[in-house]
Amino acid sequence: MENKRHMGLRTLNRVSNTAIYVLLIIISIVWLIPFIFIVLQSFRVESTYQVGYVIPHQWGWDNYIKLWNSDFKRWYLNTFIIALAAAVFVTVIQLCMSYTLSRFRFKLRGPLMRFMLILGMFPGMLTMIILYRVLSDLGLTQANAVPGLILVSVASSGMGYYVSKGFFDTIPKSLDEAARVDGATRAQVLYKIILPLSKPIVIYTILTAFMGPWGDYVFARYVAMGTSAGYNVAVGMYSWLTNDQIARMYTTFCAGGVIVAVPVTILFLCLQKYYVEGVTGGAVKG
Amino acid sequence: MKQYSDLEYLRLSKGQKFTYKLTSLLAAIPRGIGRFFANIGKGIKNGVVGLGSELKDIGATFAHGDWKTKTSYLVMGFGNLARGQILRGLLFLLFEVVFIVYMIFGGAHWMSMLPSLGKVGPTSEYNAVLDTYTTVYNDNSFKILLYGVLTIFFIIAFIYTWRVNVKQNKIMEQILKSGKKLKADKDDLRSMVDENFHATLLALPMTGILVFTVLPIVFMILVAFTNYDGSHNGYSNNLFTWVGLTNFNTMLSWTGGTGGGQSYSATFGEILAWTLIWAFLATFTNYFLGMGVAMMINKKGIRLKKVWRTILVMTIAIPQFISLLYVSKMFARNGLINLSLMDLGWIKQPLPFWEDATWARVTVVLINIWIGIPHLMLITTGILMNIPADLYESARIDGANAWQQYRKITLPYMLFITGPYLLTSFTGNMNNFNVIYLLTGGAPTNPAASGAAGSVGYTDLLITWLFKITTGADSQYYLASVVGIMVFVVVAFISLVVYNVLPSIKNEEDYQ
Numbered sequence: 156m157e158n159k160r161h162m163g164l165r166t167l168n169r170v171s172n173t174a175i176y177v178l179l180i181i182i183s184i185v186w187l188i189p190f191i192f193i194v195l196q197s198f199r200v201e202s203t204y205q206v207g208y209v210i211p212h213q214w215g216w217d218n219y220i221k222l223w224n225s226d227f228k229r230w231y232l233n234t235f236i237i238a239l240a241a242a243v244f245v246t247v248i249q250l251c252m253s254y255t256l257s258r259f260r261f262k263l264r265g266p267l268m269r270f271m272l273i274l275g276m277f278p279g280m281l282t283m284i285i286l287y288r289v290l291s292d293l294g295l296t297q298a299n300a301v302p303g304l305i306l307v308s309v310a311s312s313g314m315g316y317y318v319s320k321g322f323f324d325t326i327p328k329s330l331d332e333a334a335r336v337d338g339a340t341r342a343q344v345l346y347k348i349i350l351p352l353s354k355p356i357v358i359y360t361i362l363t364a365f366m367g368p369w370g371d372y373v374f375a376r377y378v379a380m381g382t383s384a385g386y387n388v389a390v391g392m393y394s395w396l397t398n399d400q401i402a403r404m405y406t407t408f409c410a411g412g413v414i415v416a417v418p419v420t421i422l423f424l425c426l427q428k429y430y431v432e433g434v435t436g437g438a439v440k441g
Numbered sequence: 442m443k444q445y446s447d448l449e450y451l452r453l454s455k456g457q458k459f460t461y462k463l464t465s466l467l468a469a470i471p472r473g474i475g476r477f478f479a480n481i482g483k484g485i486k487n488g489v490v491g492l493g494s495e496l497k498d499i500g501a502t503f504a505h506g507d508w509k510t511k512t513s514y515l516v517m518g519f520g521n522l523a524r525g526q527i528l529r530g531l532l533f534l535l536f537e538v539v540f541i542v543y544m545i546f547g548g549a550h551w552m553s554m555l556p557s558l559g560k561v562g563p564t565s566e567y568n569a570v571l572d573t574y575t576t577v578y579n580d581n582s583f584k585i586l587l588y589g590v591l592t593i594f595f596i597i598a599f600i601y602t603w604r605v606n607v608k609q610n611k612i613m614e615q616i617l618k619s620g621k622k623l624k625a626d627k628d629d630l631r632s633m634v635d636e637n638f639h640a641t642l643l644a645l646p647m648t649g650i651l652v653f654t655v656l657p658i659v660f661m662i663l664v665a666f667t668n669y670d671g672s673h674n675g676y677s678n679n680l681f682t683w684v685g686l687t688n689f690n691t692m693l694s695w696t697g698g699t700g701g702g703q704s705y706s707a708t709f710g711e712i713l714a715w716t717l718i719w720a721f722l723a724t725f726t727n728y729f730l731g732m733g734v735a736m737m738i739n740k741k742g743i744r745l746k747k748v749w750r751t752i753l754v755m756t757i758a759i760p761q762f763i764s765l766l767y768v769s770k771m772f773a774r775n776g777l778i779n780l781s782l783m784d785l786g787w788i789k790q791p792l793p794f795w796e797d798a799t800w801a802r803v804t805v806v807l808i809n810i811w812i813g814i815p816h817l818m819l820i821t822t823g824i825l826m827n828i829p830a831d832l833y834e835s836a837r838i839d840g841a842n843a844w845q846q847y848r849k850i851t852l853p854y855m856l857f858i859t860g861p862y863l864l865t866s867f868t869g870n871m872n873n874f875n876v877i878y879l880l881t882g883g884a885p886t887n888p889a890a891s892g893a894a895g896s897v898g899y900t901d902l903l904i905t906w907l908f909k910i911t912t913g914a915d916s917q918y919y920l921a922s923v924v925g926i927m928v929f930v931v932v933a934f935i936s937l938v939v940y941n942v943l944p945s946i947k948n949e950e951d952y953q
Contacts, residue, residue, distance in 0.1 A: 168742065175737045182734065183752045186811065190759065192777070193767055205770060207780030248649065251642040259639035274654060276932045278872050278904050281925035282657035284664075284911055284918055288583060310653035313646030342634035342641075370760040373874060373908065389762040393879075396766055405770070412763040423758030424751070431754070434816070435823030 190416070197409035204402040218410035226383045227411055230391040233301050234415075237308070237368040237387065244309040245364035246357065253316035254345065257323035258331065271314055280373065287377050300378045300385030307378075308368065318433055322356040323349070359433030362426050369419055388415050470938055477937055495604070502611045510610040517603060520610040524617070528626040533606050540599045548592040555589035558582040558667065559680040582675025582682070586667075590659050594651075664922040665689070671916035688919045692927070708890040708897055709924075713931070715802070716902045719877075720870040722806050723813070724863060730810060731817020732825075732855060738818070739825055750822070753815040761812065765879035768808055769795075795884050798899035805900055809876050820862070821855065828854050864939050868932045872904045883909065903928050 192209050197218050199211035256268060286307055290296050295303030326349060334344045350357075372389040379385035386394075392411050395404035423430065453461060503514060513520040518533025554560075559580030568575045616623055624632075633641045665688055673681040692705050738749045756764070771777045772794040779791035794804045828851065836846050856863075877883065883898030883905050890897035896913070897906060903924055910921040 172740070172742055175740060175743055179737060179743075179749050183749065186753060186756050186815070189764060189768055189771065190756070192771075193763070205773070205776055205780065207777065207784040209777070209781075248646045252646045255639045255642045261639050271650070273933070274650075274658065276868070276936065277658050277929045278907065278925050280872075280874065280904060280907055281661045281922065282654065284921070285587070285657040285660050286653065289587075307653060310649035313650050314654065340631070340635040341638035345638075366758070366760070370762050370875070372762050372879065377912075389760070393762065393766065396770060401770070409767070412767065416759045416763055419760065420755060420758040424755065427751070427754055430757075431819055431823075434819050 193409045193412050193416075196406055197413050199406050203404065203406045205405055218406045219414075221407050222410050222414065225407070226386070226391060227388075227414075229384060230386045230388045231414070233385070234368055234387040234389075236301055237304050237371075238365045240305045241308050241312075241368050242361050242365040244305075245312040245367075246360045248309065248312050249316055249319055249360055249364075250353075250357065252313040253319035254323055254349065256316060257320045258328075258349075275314060283374055283377050286374075290378060296378050296385070297380050297382035298384040300375070300382070300387075303378050304368070304371070304375060304387070307374065308371070312364070319356045319360055322353065322359075322433070326352055355429045355432045358426055358429040362423065362430055363433075366419060366423070369415060474938070498611075499604070499607055502607055506610060506614060510607075510614060513606055513610050517606045520606075520613060524613055524623060526613075526623060526626065526629070528629055529609070533602070536599070536602055540595065543595065544592075547588065548595065551585055551588040551592050554580065554585045556683075558585050558682045559675065562680045563677060576677075578676060580680060582667075582669070582673075582680045584675075586663060586675075587656075587660060590656060590663065594656070661922050661925060664918055665926055667919055669918045670920075671914070684919075688923045692920065692923045703889045708887075709927070711887070711890070712897065712901055712903055712906055713927075715899070716871055716904075717931075719802075719806070719902060720867050720873075723809050723870040723873065723876075724867045726806060726810050727813035727817050728859075728863065728866075731814045732821045732851075734814055735818045735821040735825055736851070739822060750818070753818055756812075757815050757819075761875055762879055764812070765808075765876060768811070769880045772804060772808075795881055798885055798887075801881055801885055801900050805877065805880055808880060809873075812876060820859070824855060824858050825851070864936060868936065871902065871932060872928065873902065874904050874908065877902050877905050878908070903931075 195209050195211065198214045198216070199206075200213040200215040200217045201211065203218075256264060287296065290303040290307070293303070295306065330348055330352075331344050334348050335341075339347065368387065370389060371387060372393065375387045376390045376393070379387075379390055383391065388411065392408055392415075394400065395408045395411075450458070450461070503511060509520045509523045512523075516534070517537040518530035520530075521527075521533060522530030559582045561579040563576050563578050565574045566577045567573075613623060666683055666685060667681045668684045668687075669675060669681040673679040675681045692709055695704050695706055734753070737743065738746055773779070774791045774793075774796065776794075778794075779788075782788045783791065793800050795801050832850050833846055836850060841849065877900055881898065881900045883896070883901035885899055887897050887899050887901075896909060901909070907921045907924045907928070910917050910924065
């Protein structure tokens with residue numbers, strides 16, 4: 156009797172596990188298929204518009220050559236510069252902010268955090284209009300969009316301190332106190348004790364800051380205002396999918412997508428561990 | 442409403458428990474709002490009392506202070522300089538000089554223009570040399586408003602610094618009277634990396650936030666009370682000026698919009714309703730499905746956990762504009778899905794993924810699931826693994842099946858931990874510009890709303906509508922600003938209610 160019930164459970168378990176494997180395989184396919192399609196279509200030579208099949212009849216590098224001869228190089232370089240600058244400055248600013256709010260108890264701390272919470276409830280898009288006018292007064296729009304975009308994306312980045320603050324909160328304060336007793340200044344505590352322990356969150360911040368600009372569309376479009384030299388990849392490639400362009404540029408878009416996605420994805424997969432740590436830690440702390 | 446004690450609550454039937462929970466939730470809403478206004482009232486009261494005591498202290502410091510302190514009321518930092526704190530004194534003095542120079546050479550002008558936002562627009566003047574009429578640009582409403590706001594910020598900063606200056610004199614006198622020594626400049630410098638290290642660290646980020654977020658937001662809030670738009674750009678065509686609450690009236694009025702279409706309030710209401718439905722669906726479909734995927738991967742006995750996870754995580758890395766634009770085109774009328782289905786002969790007509798309102802809304806939600814699940818899978822995986830295993834062990838011994846375990850252990854635990862995350866994710870989805878704009882651009886167009894600014898579609902959220910208003914033909918910035926303020930009000934209201942209600946929900950979760 157006992158044995159029979161045991162067997163029943165085991166079969167049940169096996170059935171449910173099989174069902175789960177089937178589901179997971181379906182999920183993996185659904186999630187990966189669009190990307191596989193992009194890669195396949197980027198090699199299609201016979202036509203440049205959307206068709207009802209996926210595997211090209213004629214394979215070739217035509218779309219990549221077309222890409223090389225277009226403004227895409229410029230867009231890619233623009234985005235890369237912005238991403239690099241953001242990775243450096245955003246990281247510094249966000250870590251300053253989150254470390255301070257996690258470690259120091261000063262009079263304005265509470266009001267400051269509440270203030271930023273309220274500030275974050277305003278749609279960021281609202282500020283675009285004025286920032287655009289200011290940037291254009293400074294001459295940082297259209298062809299000069301890159302420095303303008305860097306400035307704007309870096310300047311307000313302190314607002315996104317939540318995730319890294321959550322991380323700093325988990326480092327025991329007794330470490331700081333021990334160092335302080337030994338006569339270290341607070342700055343020394345940061346450089347000598349906290350930073351070496353914070354590798355995961357530093358890498359997480361750099362990674363997200365670097366990846367952000369690759370998908371930045373709205374403000375980039377606003378600032379470039381139709382000047383191709385100031386586009387980033389998102390704005391430029393979006394212009395290929397408008398109704399009058401898509402028939403000529405669809406497969407080129409796919410090729411561009413591959414060129415943009417591959418390096419970012421490889422970088423991301425290498426640093427996946429840190430990303431996962433950051434995301435999970437940040438969400439639990441809220 | 443009757444309040445139950447824990448024991449009484451446990452004795453209730455399932456239906457009664459549900460009604461009890463629901464009524465207590467609803468009852469908590471007015472309480473939350475009441476608390477909010479009570480807090481505002483308290484804040485105002487504290488502010489007035491605080492101001493009174495500040496003024497009293499300023500007066501008392503002046504009356505009891507020596508001549509160094511008294512001079513400091515006019516020449517900031519004089520007290521510090523006279524008592525040997527050169528560094529602090531110079532900084533105070535420098536700030537005062539900069540402030541006065543700024544006010545004389547600009548600030549006063551901007552402030553005086555602020556009530557009118559400029560008097561003379563661009564004029565056409567005869568140019569004798571070229572024998573033509575050229576346009577001469579005079580006042581600039583945009584700059585007046587911008588620098589006016591900046592000047593107000595500056596004045597507030599000055600008053601605050603002046604107050605600090607006075608307070609420092611008082612403290613210095615007290616220290617000297619008690620026979621101790623004042624801090625030297627060397628100590629001040631050292632404190633920047635020690636006890637005042639937080640100020641050093643915050644200086645740069647806060648300046649950025651102040652200039653690039655706070656200032657623009659204040660500016661844009663003020664724009665809601667002007668007629669700033671494409672044909673009143675405040676410089677090259679017409680000046681703009683204050684119009685009071687007119688724009689709010691337009692947005693909330695029940696009469697027809699421009700061009701005889703639907704009224705603004707009806708359009709606004711429709712978009713708001715869809716925004717809320719969207720945010721709700723987007724948040725909870727992702728949440729539960731993501732949790733489901735995480736639980737499947739986490740289940741004991743499932744192999745290749747890392748592979749499944751990596752496959753999903755990989756899709757996070759690919760910039761959203763690529764995946765969203767590609768998928769959007771895939772579902773288009775002449776996109777991959779329709780074409781291949783027609784080639785196969787399964788359908789005769791292309792499916793109206795983006796042409797029909799309901800189709801478009803459903804498709805958007807489904808694609809958002811595709812986008813969102815990997816993220817939620819990551820977040821929930823970590824939390825699921827933190828649930829103590831012995832909870833499940835004892836549940837199993839008590840004979841609970843998988844569903845009961847989920848209902849009684851997993852779900853309450855998850856909701857408890859991710860409550861704040863759900864809230865931010867809800868408000869984030871309300872403002873999820875990328876997914877909507879890159880997928881549909883708001884399409885299909887809502888013909889009834891044609892009278893409203895921008896072209897309004899059935900999948901438009903408030904945030905994409907705002908964008909369309911500013912980039913539309915008339916660029917009605919004032920309306921965009923009104924919409925932005927409304928978004929803030931809605932988000933703030935929801936956050937407030939949820940934050941006030943959340944603890945009560947949590948407590949109930951605890952004894953289930």
